[in-house]
Amino acid sequence: DTEVTQTPKHLVMGMTNKKSLKCEQHMGHRAMYWYKQKAKKPPELMFVYSYEKLSINESVPSRFSPECPNSSLLNLHLHALQPEDSALYLCASSQEKGFTEAFFGQGTRLTVV
């Protein structure tokens, strides 16, 4: 199984809502990532988890809260988002952080209204 599964595929939420994005991989990868991608832009790193511990938080606003319940799962909790947070949110995993091939999920296309 070389897949990274993300749910939901699409999400529309109001600025006062709380929602969560979910990501799952069963490749035994020890590093998992959240990226944000705006239209016609490259993926922009948000968070890195290595061995289930948060190792990088790229100055992301606190309205985004990551969680890694176990080595296969990664969540991104969303609260009080702004319309400019609308984007494609990509989860990825790799054997070890940083140096090896990253496998990306299909992403969650988020619209904040």
Next chain:
Amino acid sequence: GQQVMQIPQYQHVQEGEDFTTYCNSSTTLSNIQWYKQRPGGHPVFLIQLVKSGEVKKQKRLTFQFGEAKKNSSLHITATQTTDVGTYFCAGPTGTALIFGKGTTLSVSS
């Protein structure tokens, strides 16, 4: 901080023409990776180059890593409509991948 620059930003070709995208890093890279993202899709890993001066081929795609390990290129011979998408180079920082801005390729038949 580390930057990865990529040119051109857009390229349109006729089917059958060749295509090249170039990637330059501000620092020496331990490796460089290339990804392809189809319209509406997610990045998909193509290849990783590790050695100085390395050249790798995948069918019509040729990847090169510069001698100084600061630049790289992807060349597609005789493009097909299936090659449409955005090609990203990405360099590791030691913690995660930093992506170049990408080159978006369009192909007309």
